[in-house]
Amino acid sequence: MSGGARALPDPRFSLNQRTLRQWTLPELAAGCAAAGVRHVGLWRGPVREYGPAAAARLVRGAGLAVSSLCRGGFLTAADPERRRAALADNRAAVAEAAELGTRTLVLVPGGLPEGDRDLAAARERVADALAELGPYAAGHGVRLAVEPLHPMYASDRSVVSTLRQALDLAERFPAGQVGVVVDTYHLWWDDTVAGQLVRAGEGGRIAAFQLADWVTPLPEGVLLGRGQLGDGCVDLRWFRERVDAAGYRGPVETEIFSPALWARDGAEALAEVLDRYRRYATGIPAVSEPPPIPPSVTER
């Protein structure tokens, strides 16, 4: 992207707000609009702080659509009181999503309660919660998007670890109520994912598509290691092509959690994300890039 007029980004590109955590909501709206970005993924914390109605006006005024709201979920509590609180919180999240005009509420299923070793029972409690929340969400024009998280989060964040598990869960409910999130960071290692993407597409279950790269070493707590596109070993274009082939036509959200990115100037970091997205997720070469060196020169 160096020099010359900047090409407009892919109209399907969406910036998840956490990728540029250094930006306030007004900075995010202005920064995305200036860069020609058309969609943003928002998080409940900053949205509630700003006020959902005001946030909705702000992003709409900047010409942005909200691709998803992160996040509801954490539906594995066995204790009745905690369970009631989780359901109430998820109903509030549905209302916030509706107010923001997004159809997609991302749900992180939740991990094992303290001292609990029964993964199967925890998964059933998630299903029970979806049965309660699905019709409520659909009534608000919102779809619950179950996100399978990498198996390293199975104990503390998500007892749903693979796309197959997420689809097994989602398919118990109408496609208009429950879909799934396809996130490259969580699913890249799984050799069954190609087949499950086909299945997800056929059932109309892909509610969101998120990109991040896998970089090692993982940091302590393994939460803030989601890498900049192209810095790791995930074949992002492979995912993009398969998700497209599965019939998904919605926004492609870049969701990176990286303290290095947060430490930088927001506009500069966004320009890098857009450049990486173009190179690694779409395969469209930048106008200003030099032509590729012929293989005969590099192979020796």
Add this chain to the structure above:
Amino acid sequence: MSGGARALPDPRFSLNQRTLRQWTLPELAAGCAAAGVRHVGLWRGPVREYGPAAAARLVRGAGLAVSSLCRGGFLTAADPERRRAALADNRAAVAEAAELGTRTLVLVPGGLPEGDRDLAAARERVADALAELGPYAAGHGVRLAVEPLHPMYASDRSVVSTLRQALDLAERFPAGQVGVVVDTYHLWWDDTVAGQLVRAGEGGRIAAFQLADWVTPLPEGVLLGRGQLGDGCVDLRWFRERVDAAGYRGPVETEIFSPALWARDGAEALAEVLDRYRRYATGIPAVSEPPPIPPSVTER
């Protein structure tokens, strides 16, 4: 295990050497013999330092059998020179295993080479290497035990992440040449594991069974977070029962990587491991433990 005569441990219990890294090989042999332990899992580094033949005499003299040697593997290099070196190193590991009198050489398959994003090709290179090493190992009375590692190691240590993948790979070769390692730490999150354990048993593929618990938060680099039995959320008894039901009758190796355990007196740490093993992996109550409180008292 407090007070009174100490009951002998389960004759199938094996102590993996890394669990008590603070012990030298002679300390390990003496400490295990004193505690009534019958099997040890050894690592190549300390064995080579001591000398394989001397190590073999030492453990045999202490009445111990070697349940497995860790580890060969790292077979994913695409570069021909590195590949040749890896194969040579694995042949050396086979010879060391034979010298130690164990039938089981644990193989960690290896991750993606630097800059590589093609998991499927890396897995094929592992299969190619097994085709070369399998007959060589069998000729030495040693079986290659492919260890599926948790998906969080997929980029840097193992492109084989699930028991199903490991069995798909092993079943391309005779059962006498290639088996699999069942390690609770790596497999606990997977809801397909019960069915795959049945499959592994039917094919006579379970070459080793290892125990560690899953505790969070994971440490930086996620290598040294393998928890003491009972400290985490893995249903160890569930695994033990299923592996037994699958027909496996070999040693049950406890393999914990925990700096907290390494900081302690070896004999005291081993006593705790044995106690935890009995309580969490076998379900046999200790003689000195108080009788369980009746449910009617605890349920309110």
